Amino acid sequence: MDTKKLMVDVVNDMFIGRDAEAVDRYVAPEYLQHSPLARDGRDALRQLVLSLPDGFDYELVRLLADEDLVLLHGVLRGIGSEPSVAFDLFRVRDGRLVEHWDALAPYPQSNSHGRPSQTDGPADIGRPEMTEGSRRVVDAFTQSVLVAREYGRRDEFVDLRGYVEHGPHLPGVHADPEPVGPSASRVRYGTVHRVLAEGEFAFAQCEGAYDDAPYALYDLFRVNDGRIAEHWGVHAAIPSEPLNHNGAF
Template identity: 45%
Template sequence: MSSKDIVVKAAGELFGDKDPDAVDRWVAADYRQHSSLAADGPEALRQLVAGLPDGFRYEGARVIADKDLVALHGTYYGFGPEPLVAFDLFRVDADGKLAEHWDALTPLVTETASGRSQTEGPTEISDPGQTEANRALVLEFAEKVLKGADYSVLTDYISTETYLQHNPEAADGLDGFGAAAAKWGEQGKNLVYKTVHKAVAEGDFVLLQSEGEFGIPVAYWDLFRFADGKIVEHWDVVAPVPDKLPHPNGLF
């Protein structure tokens, strides 16, 4: 089985079937956790799955596979009082087991500036031959724009014709992004990217995991879709970095 098939199958049994015994089938003995929701190791994951409430469900939107890393984008219902939009990232080891996990979650927003939900949009991977070119473009964009704050080169990377936005507070287009950024700045929440940790790429999709500040320390998870060498769509989760974690592994 491919890494993508393993993660989809494992996640389905763990969080779809809510089967704690799926931990024995799919999770490595040295499972390393980075989430703020669970302690380290397979037994902590088993306890999490065993404690899921009756109304819990996961609604998947897209899956992005990059060698041994597989990212899931979707919505959890029943994890808390409100639905949570999430990115989950798993590393699959050589034995086909889930060996490491990162995530970021944010509340579902029903009314967004663009009118689009936080997860809707294309789900199928296209242009597999452009994977590395798109990864390189996102990393360059991250250095110059996200970390370097050089917004004069935005149009080198983002389409001026079609830029669809799924951030709840930003409307479509570069003007929509600019207006949202200005509003955030007035609230003391400037977009500050300090470190890019991972760029998970498959075809026309690239998921960037970064850390920085948005008024407070945050984890930025940005998913970009490309067409003709430009970013044409964006989804994200901006999650606060907690003061304490239930493990010593860090959030990243």
């Protein structure tokens, strides 16, 4: 099964086309919702599709597939006064969606490093043979530098000469002593729930805190010559009263 094609069809039919009947084609009856901003179940998803406003649009920028998991990186427009950048993670079984996680943040037009947007940069998978190597680098970096805060090991994993940071408010890898990510004094990475990889890209889904408030920390990296060369991220607060009780992870 081509899970990437499935996800493109889901985006085009369910969300851009706002076809509620497509929910029955693409979503399993046992669909489990982890997004704290959405109600659980297939019926709730159908209602969400029906409620999308006329001006809604979804721009799919990146698409990664790793066994039964598919990651979408894109921009939502038409809900609220400002667009949002989003990571959506789906589990697929027997050609249908069975589980969903996400993290959203405001989509800035520029950031403090002069980058055009939080979604700018390479998007195509050009080096499929790099998958396992990319996974190892990002997993090791996340566990040792972000979770264990061993900042002295940063140079083992990051290409400091060519590194590109897309986060709108992040100081970048050259800041001292902060690694990739926001202020090390305010963000705490905790549990690493999943690390996905395809080609030169790898994604870490982590649980943590920002100023002691619970956060979902979603980070996408591009690896080049065995080191991290580029980073995109969404760090989203987990509300105290989510719309479902399945947990954000």
